[in-house]
Amino acid sequence: MCLAIPGKIKSIELQYGGAVRMATVSFGGITKEASLEMLPDAGIDDYVLVHVGVAISKVDEEEAQKTFKYLEELGEIGELTDVDEYLPKKN
């Protein structure tokens, strides 16, 4: 839970009447929403470190890929996928 996972910003949606930027981030194919409120200058195609649904830092592509691979080996990517079955269906 403490680690931040690097992913690539695929798209950005404005919410709360434009006040909040929410990104769809791809982590090796798994996509998740992440808030960009802590990273005002992050844009589409940027790599970001995401911690529990919030992007906290930009990273370069090479670093992102290396770190992702390491986390995969550690079995830390599971937190992105394992929780979905507990979530209520989105309407």
Add this chain to the structure above:
Amino acid sequence: MKYMSEYRDPEVAKAYLEEIKKTVTQPWSIMEVCGGQTHSLVKNGIIDMLPKEVTMIHGPGCPVCVTPLNIIDKAIHLALEENVILCSFGDMLRVPGSKKNLLEAKAEGADIRILYSPLEAVRIAEDNPDKEIVFFAVGFETTAPANALSVIHAHRKELKNYSILASHVLVPPAIKAVIDDEESKIDGFLAAGHVCTIMGNAEYHPLSATYKVPIVVTGFEPLDVLQGILMVLKQLEGSKAQVENQYSRIVKEEGNPEAQKMIHKVFEIKNQIWRGIGEIPESGYQVRPEYADFDANRKFKIEIPEAPENPDCISGQIMKGLKKPFECSQFGKKCKPTNPLGAPMVSSEGACAAYYHFSGLVEA
């Protein structure tokens, strides 16, 4: 050497180890603060490869492990309320409370949801206006912006049924407490990289200067940890004590100012109890009075009596670096990840679980 294949680059790792061997001339104790680093040290066998002069001490760096027993009991109590949906990170479910854990409460019928992000809990609150949604907001500084943000989102949406049960712990006061503890003799620290991604390095300079200890902000991958250890040793052997940043590819000196603003908007500093260790002054966050409606502690006014810890568990001494997990009489016997007696056996970042998984007791 059997874990060497898991390094990103075994050659570089060997070079660091050589350099470490060349650098040390006397015994030193170094504490790694972050549980991710403990995991890395143990899993990759680094601990066995370091020269005997270097003792690694595993710090209290796992928020799951230090969440007070009383707050776990509170979360369980809330989860069992008719009208409450308790949302939590998955790691918290098997942490032992005084009578049961959250997983057992779930089996008894409590509505407990495991989430990846507190922002998902806000959505659940929106979708269930007739229920009270409580997010179990644990974590270090790294997690505080997300937990704070969930409050801001709920506030913006004018939700009346969302609150957080906050149990936040802060790293610099814990380092200070460890140094102040007369029993522990630690010469240098690896600070937690992801915590500094948010907070920056500012808080560590006065610590390092006052106590004359080297503090190296370090990442969590094997090579990061090795390099961090080497940097601490170079300072120690050269009689230096300063803050250095091993993880500069991620951590900026000033941290992430937007995230800091978000934290300070929602939280204020308070004295915090760390499970196994006790109260550490100014080492936690509580929700500011402005957001009292989103504070589960104020909203539900639950008084749960303090319960004693399992007397066999020596997790406090382990987190202060006084004992190693295998010195605990219960380690691997009554206490296993499937049946943890203490919190450090629960999360993979806890020292006991890391030793259990990678000490040959089970297939890693």
